[in-house]
Amino acid sequence: MKIQMEIESNEVENRPTRNAWQVVQTCFNVLNHIMACIVAIYMSVMCTNAGNKAVTWHVWLCTIGYQLLMTQAILVFYSENVWSKQCTRQSKKTIHWVLQAVGSSVAILGIFIEYIGRELIERETKKPKPHFSSTHSVIGLIAAIFTMIGMFNGISALWSIKLKKYARPVYFKLAHNLTGTTAFILGMIALFIGYDKGYMKKNSSDEIRLGLQILAIITVILSLIGAWRTAINHIRNVMN
Structure with a gap:
């Protein structure tokens, strides 16, 4: 009994202490996950x-994806992500590229469905439905382009060690970080x-739409803390 108590005491003593800032980061991280789930559930x-329409699939797929x-x-x-902090580095890499590939x-796909949907509406109504004519659609198109680039250089970042004869691994990782966050x-x-x-005005209230916009801003800020920190470290390594 005494030996068991000593072992438990040593385990408690050996646990890494967490400072106040780490606790705050964990709380915000949990909040971020909750917000993402709330948005996903509400939009679903x-x-x-709203019914089975191209624009509906566009809205749902892009929201779930991003x-x-x-x-x-x-x-x-x-470092303070509650569900992956205990994973090994290799496990994190695998989970990251799977989620990134599926999300991208x-x-x-959501953007492509909207494009095809507008084409079909134009043929049926004989009325022109111009593509990428709004700020929303133009930014969405640029986002899709960067998303595809991010998928491509994500592969190079994953194999950066094997590609080191062509360039330092940090270059591949920095490129993936910057294109991915962009x-x-x-x-x-x-x-x-x-x-x-x-579409949103038709299917949701003003208060909910404002709430979704606020959550989008907060999600970006809380999600990119670690990515920006990593990018800064990569830039320092490039400059050394």
């Missing part, structure tokens, strides 16, 4: 009630604008 219910899956992909490497594919920010800006578009 709203889109289900605000849920890509958010989780970015947070995997965050889902978001791009894609995420642009995607979230497109969502922010989209939350005030006609």
